[in-house]
Amino acid sequence: SQKIEQNSEALNIQEGKTATLTCNYTNYSPAYLQWYRQDPGRGPVFLLLIRENEKEKRKERLKVTFDTTLKQSLFHITASQPADSATYLCALDYDGGSQGNLIFGKGTKLSVKP
């Protein structure tokens, strides 16, 4: 069955540094991969989507890479700020992208210290 792993449960970094979060998957070839942010007690908020034929996608201080050979996505936040502290979830479609149903990883809790 499909499996998604976000390698770190928690990541602590200093303000201004670049945070790098990892998402690995097995037994699967997704059509796309998404990253969401979730704050405590709230629903996830969509951040970025990257398709299988895209290597990299950027949005402001965020960058996502997608390596279908390694079956891995990296999510970077540059010039991190305390306001970036949250849990970040990666999600894959599991039906070839036709219906939008997603499998989520457990998430990585990012803490940015001032």
Added chain:
Amino acid sequence: DTGVSQDPRHKITKRGQNVTFRCDPISEHNRLYWYRQTLGQGPEFLTYFQNEAQLEKSRLLSDRFSAERPKGSFSTLEIQRTEQGDSAMYLCASSLTGTVHEQYFGPGTRLTVT
């Protein structure tokens, strides 16, 4: 506010009781998803609708769970004969149909079964 809304935000019930949750998606979105999230885990897919048709149900959705989306607008998720293991955050999300499937989540309904 034109985002996804869910009601109630919190529900405490005794084991064996029935509960019903409501989700109002973004008005122009014809896809609607229900997820369940427990502490330290990512959201787990339960079921999804395209307009009023329920197109997929997870094996997590036992026969005690039922979901409806009459007229393709709001949706309800009912849990009958609740069990303590049903305690979780129930999230609703909506999206447009098409090749891009970012989902917009509601704030969730926190269910506690005592």
